[in-house]
Amino acid sequence: MITKEVVEKVAKLSRLELTEEEVAVHAEQLNKILETMDILKQIDTDGIEPLAHVLPIQNVLREDEVGECMPREKVLSNAPEQADGMFQVPKIV
Amino acid sequence: MDYEVVIGCEVHVELKTKTKIFCNCPTDFGGAPNTHVCPVCLGLPGTLPVLNKKVLEYAIKAGLATNCEIAEYSKFDRKNYFYPDLTKAYQISQFDLPICKNGYVEINVGGKTKKIGLTRIHMEEDAGKLVHQGATITSATGSLADYNRAGVPLIEIVSEPDLRSAEEVLAFLTNLKAIIEYTGVSDAKMEQGSLRCDVNISLRPFGQEEFGTRAEIKNLNSFRAVERVINYEIDRQTDILEDGGQVVQETRTWDEGKGVTLSLRSKEDSDEYRYFPDPDLTPLVIDRAWVEELRSSLPEMPMAKRKRLIEEEGLPEYDAGVITSSKVLAEFYDGVRAHYGDAKKTSNWIMGELLARVNAEGIELEDIKVKPEHLAALLTVLDKGEINGKIAKEVFAEMFNTGKEPESIIKEKGLVQISDEGAIVAIVDEVLANNPKSVEDYRAGKKQAMGFLVGQVMKASKGQANPGVVNKLLAERLEQ
């Protein structure tokens, strides 16, 4: 059961600011999603390994060879603020 | 009440690959900020990380060297949290299917060998670096983010809570560091941040089976800090328990200047990280033949080498421990022994002259200029009596500073030992003529005057006279 408190906690962990109404809406919607999940729970999954990837591929690896980096002007071009070639971020704690 | 301390370590080791774990950016240290980055390590939308094969190889090697089981099947997961040193708001790490598990590292404390269990070793990406604009993170007005380090490959080695003292922890870290260094997968240097340690410490009354509540102290970057933190935490937690209080489960930080640990945040439960499999990366199915190939490529490990030095070379435990604590030193020792027969003398010179100079100059062992075969040559001429011990040390100093071979130094400086009796007799006679009082004393029975006269002859010969010959000639003259 998704309560108001659960929604608020998930919102906090996701850095989302929700209004009272939004919390209520999300609680209801999330509960509906869980009800749907309950249908899936009826399937017998004994002896079935959890799925790690949806595609039947494995071991996609690359060689340890240095390639091109991105020019710094481009790297910083989306930064709202920058200083000394670095991303400027607000006070952390 | 007396409490037993229970400690577990989490050790992060930076792997020595050319490129980052999931992209082709170089891992080189010291580039201008944000110049070793690309859309992948910046976490830009639409990019796809691809695992560096070398990272997998190195993680497996580290696991094999620490007696771990290598997974048949492994995968990457996202560890979700917000912090500006992460570009994606998640770190790619491994959760329930790490690449290695159930290993151990042997330690030797107080003459006893103990196995310290390793729960797991997993692969993950390093975060970027933050520069705080202010004296400390709490007083800063803001921070600057440099993502050159974001995506540098790490392995995290997690120990079981098997450690029971600061001494055991230091022995564990020393051996683990040596093992990692021997495998060649990392420089494993604490001072340079390529080996970082978190410690979990709790206390419990002796005899109690259940663990006490633990505090985790993050990011210790020197052996000294590890030792101080453990002693500090034992005192802090003892005080709390003695007062009838309860230790809070939390993450703490070490303030090196003040010598205290400070609360950082209460420990987020692991499910707060909302781990889930990273759909961008494919699962890993590890080829057993490859694992065996990697196993056979490993060099002799420090504990095995230590055992060999004690049992086959006849070195004292202490010597063997010092020499095998570093790969460079151990290789240097083997290099000398390949050309020179006396194990103990080799060890004496490495632990004495060589390490004393390395420490005095504050240089890295990698940067030693002396070649092992040159030390072997020096010890050989010393044994033959062509030079004496005092001159050998002088020659060694020159070898240490210049990397030159001993023969040329001895020749250049005219340091060859004089054993020719005719040449020494002349000096002996001169010394006797200049020191009639000592001669008189000796003949009157004060045998210690001999030592003084030998010293005078050695001095007059600039240390080059063969002391054996000097003694013999002096005795002959004085008994006349």
Ligand SMILES: [Zn+2]
């Ligand atoms: Zn990159």
